Amino acid sequence: MPERLSEVVDPANWTCPAPLRDQGVVVMGHGGGGALSAELMEQIFTPAYGNATLAGLADSAVLELGGARLAFSTDSYVVRPLFFPGGCLGDLAVNGTVNDLAMSGAVPAYLSAAFVLEEGVQLSVVERIARSMGAAAEAAGVTIATGDTKVVESGHGDGVYVTTAGVGLVPAGVDVRPQRARPGDAVIVSGPIGLHGVAIMSVREGLEFGVEVASDTAPLAGLVAEMLAVTPDVHVLRDPTRGGLGASLNEIARASGTGVRLQERAIPVPDAVANACGFLGLDPLYVANEGRLVAFVPPSEAEEVLAAMRAHPQGAGATLIGECVAEHPGMVVVATGLGGTRVVDLPLGEQLPRIC
């Protein structure tokens, strides 16, 4: 499978780059949440849809409708395997959309759920996934209000794909989006990173890392509500899923035109994640999370926000990991333990395909 765009580009185009659409085919990295995904968005979807809303780069769109300020978001879930330590496709699909809404500061309210089923899949599998969605919705305080089911022939799907969309209400005075990062902002992560990606990897590759690592999939709307209760002036929220913390921070740096400087020793990487990443040659900063958020908050509010996060079950491991800076705009760097710095670039794609 080609991993770099250059591998799928017609050599005839090399001296005079043509637009992406003339150059080739879809590769796995186009779904990875990194540079290739961004290219697809910028070169194909945004021009095709002809509007600026999509260009906001946030996890959900914030819209006015009937006097209400709504967040609206969607994600398709194609994770393999369907069931993994700590969760399954079902709760992942609910928590993922709940979290995308929460990352706009919204209170998630209603979800839709559309299934694409492959002919021949056991109905008991569909039921397990649907029940997991129902339980996750209840835990997150949202209602699955509408849905759809399509079936494709055996060999044209992969058991079950689920697409959720969601709507939520953005409270008055809340304006959370990547463009609002400001030099001086404290950069806080809500807990240990890398657990979802390593959990998927462990079952997919049949690897064991000493202790079983479970996915962190969880709804984050309750945690966000606690943070906004401290101050509605939270600048940015993001759940670092595909592409991990590295991709999310790069997107925020680019959207806001600021730089991000992290302290390597402050980043909470569980031993099992560190060991697995060491073994597999991966960087924990690029490994997917499904129950973590990264927040940019004004420095004056950082201590109080951190305290509120730590008092919430989903934020018990909340940690200050760095700050937003005026230097190197659009770039993320890590101060290493040895006193040097290294650049954390936007990944091309996801290290592990079909992580969510």
Next chain:
Amino acid sequence: MPERLSEVVDPANWTCPAPLRDQGVVVMGHGGGGALSAELMEQIFTPAYGNATLAGLADSAVLELGGARLAFSTDSYVVRPLFFPGGCLGDLAVNGTVNDLAMSGAVPAYLSAAFVLEEGVQLSVVERIARSMGAAAEAAGVTIATGDTKVVESGHGDGVYVTTAGVGLVPAGVDVRPQRARPGDAVIVSGPIGLHGVAIMSVREGLEFGVEVASDTAPLAGLVAEMLAVTPDVHVLRDPTRGGLGASLNEIARASGTGVRLQERAIPVPDAVANACGFLGLDPLYVANEGRLVAFVPPSEAEEVLAAMRAHPQGAGATLIGECVAEHPGMVVVATGLGGTRVVDLPLGEQLPRIC
């Protein structure tokens, strides 16, 4: 491929029927919008999600959020082939969700679009579909506000699947839902039926029926607005997609506990559709439409609503095809040209898989 549930049921269960989930596997009919789809909903999804909203059986859910009354709907689109006479997966995915919202009387406002792409599909194909979505959104007056893209390995998809969700605003005083059908209501169809299904069949099977038949895919929100301008008291609206007019009318009859009596000679079936159906042994009443609606309106308003529909491009062929009756509740019958009647039952699945 098994077409009836009985064919996939373990014979050991025959004397003591077990719930659907214990009985077998997903078959194509589970995605067909007929009895098997309803069984999946009633036995698996509704209990799993644990709420009554889904049980409404409407094309979209109507919800209160932030003081606004919203319609919210989703559909996945897996149509094959991706491009067909009159449209493609892209405009189908936009018009389909726009129409589901309109069938609640809502003014559609915002859509989401989530792609599941198969590795190796040409980017030019993705772009054609996205542009078609953009054009359809503009024509329907909606904005594609948020989206997602996932990629699956070659052999685990079928080029492109798109899931759209949408939100719209339900005007004050409007309450359009299947439960509101009342004996005496006029049953009106907005134009000739069967064109989408026959168009897909013609290209998929390589058949020709004398003249090229084009899909009727079109947005219906503008037509609905004209109807509601005559009277906000339109009782039911439905776009007869999968399962055709036959499935839609059965759902309305069951939801409202009324009967429906159609006049066979009044139903507008184009010659090309009649010929194709005769050739293939299909009933036009079960063939999918993607730009038609069926309406139940109080008899006193029927003439004026019909006139308003005929003045709109999407309703130029609007016709009174029957009435809602107190007899045979839950059942749809057709008075034939010979003076007899025949029952139009809920189909088990869709005659043609992957029609949308």
